Amino acid sequence: MSREHHYQVTVRWTGDTGSGTATYRGYGRDHDVLVDGRPPLRGSADPAFRGTPDRWNPEELLVAALSQCHMLTYLSLCARAGVVVTGYTDAASGVMREEPGNSGRFAEVVLRPEVTVADAAMVDRAEALHQQAHEECFIARSVSFPVRHLPVVR
Structure with missing residues (x-):
């Protein structure tokens, strides 16, 4: 359903x-x-x-949405799998290419989550859950460009 x-x-x-x-x-x-x-x-x-530099722009918001979605999906998966995450930071970046005709598109977004877990025995499972989070993230599943992730788990 x-x-x-x-x-x-x-x-x-x-x-x-x-x-x-x-x-x-x-x-x-x-x-x-x-x-x-x-x-x-x-x-x-x-x-x-010609935008104002101290305001959010749509391109930043798209990268932020992908980062947030991955993090929230990942944390949910970890909680259900018994992986205790105690810290999470993502230095996400995106590349948008302008094209002829006043247009453009994103070429890719790269997520770089740095995750801290409560126990060293959880590291392998914590690393593996990033792929599942990527596959389940609502926003990543909705875009037509690659979303890569380069996680580090400590």
Whole structure:
């Protein structure tokens, strides 16, 4: 039996400088990402595309979503397998390539989780669970580019 989960997000553009999109350089890329009951997420374009550098851009959010999904799936698998994780950090990175025609796409995302487990006897199982987490991660299963993972377990 399958279940559906629905997500509602509002994106509100806040970058009108007075003349709308009359010119490419004349409008701001700033916007707010809104979900009921949560603080707004301040977004913009990547600075390479005239965005504001101190705001989140969609490309960073995509990499973050993949990293978060892998971590949450992995921690769940570890808990069910009796692997006690006491620390987890991921230095994830993504590569997006621009293409002719003002377009582009992600070439890949690489996750680099560094995991600490409670007992050295858990290391092998903890390492193996990264592959299962990758196969089960909802976000990784939804993208059309490679998501690699290079875990380190201590």
